[in-house]
Amino acid sequence: MAHIGERATLTILREKNFGLFLDGGDLGEILLPRREMPVKWEIGGQVDVFLYNDSEDRPVATLKQPFAMPGQFARLKVVEVTDVGAFVDWGLPKDLMVPFREQKVRMVPGKFYIVRVYLDENTGRIAASTRLARYLDQTPPPWRGGEAVSLIPYGKTPLGYKAIIDHTHSGLLFANEVFQSLQPGEQLQGYIADVRPDGKIDLTLHAPGRQRVGNLEEQIFSELQARGGFWNISDSSSAQEINDELGVSKRTFKQAIGALFKKGQIVIEENGIRLVKEED
Structure with missing residues (x-):
């Protein structure tokens, strides 16, 4: 079935001077204007199109994809x-x-x-x-925490940035967890940090949980090796400095170096972190 506001694969019925007529089912015959015609086509063949209304409210087809579909x-x-x-x-x-x-x-x-x-x-x-x-969904969200989602920042509050989640719900990126400039309307990948009992959704730009810390451990260990075993960054460094170097929050950084310390792979000094030599 062909519906306005959706993509559909329609059969080519015939050609006229101004384009191809497609079989739109209940919508009738739908014009694909000549300027929109594919390079290769044949009568009886099929073409994937987006359907909308022209200036006279007649269904019309296009090969193009709009910047946003209905519902987005x-x-x-x-x-x-x-x-x-x-x-x-x-x-x-x-x-x-x-x-x-x-x-x-x-x-x-x-x-x-x-x-x-x-x-x-x-x-x-x-x-x-x-x-x-x-248009934002107020029903209980489907997430529990940790899921990767698409985000669109759309407003700022004293606590942080409001963002649209997967074109459905709204959540909050806390300002103290964001160390980059966010532009309203930009498309971002983020993660569900937490869904509160009242249904409010906390967001993060970094993968939450053990996976994030594990990846960061490997990154820090590799960087220490590349730097000859010492890096002048530690839990006393500022949150901004840590984010500039690693793109993560200070809390996540401290979790990662704490894990490396417990494994006996690094020592944490006042002005930096150091690899533990094998003979140590």
Whole structure:
């Protein structure tokens, strides 16, 4: 079945001067404009397309992939504001409308905004909204901790950065765990650090748990070997210095060097860490 706002593999029915007509099932015949036609095709063959509505609300196909599918969030640029709403560039020939009622603040041409793309059930049209909170899932999250997820930062609080998780829920990256500049709308890989009893989700940019510490142990050991057995970094170093060197929090660093110390592989000195020689 072919649906507006989704990709579908459709059969080519015939060619006309302005493009190919595809079998859209219940949607009828759908035009793939000539400028969108694949290099190789044949009548009866199939083509993978994304379906949306043209300026006259007719189903139309494209080989392109929009910057965000319905149900997803993305940072998009406003290209025009008219008397019906703002229009953002989402990577397709027809710009995507953000109705005035869906604008948390009035949008300005040339600026970027984080939007949620959705399919309007009443009109059957694809549109976007900057009212993000209404589209974030409030049901209990499916994660328990440790899972890798995609993150989109979208706001800052005194505690840290709010981020959209896998285009569904919202969580928090604590400021004291972030040692890099985060831009609203950028796509990041992160991890679920914890899901609290009240459903709030703590996030981290580093793999949590034993796997993270184990990987860091190997990294520190290799770096010590490369440096001749001594590295002037220790648990007395600042969190920023540790992150600049290793890209991790000070807590994780202390866990890793503590594990190496217990294994008898290093000694921790006041101004650094040192490999234990075999004869020691």
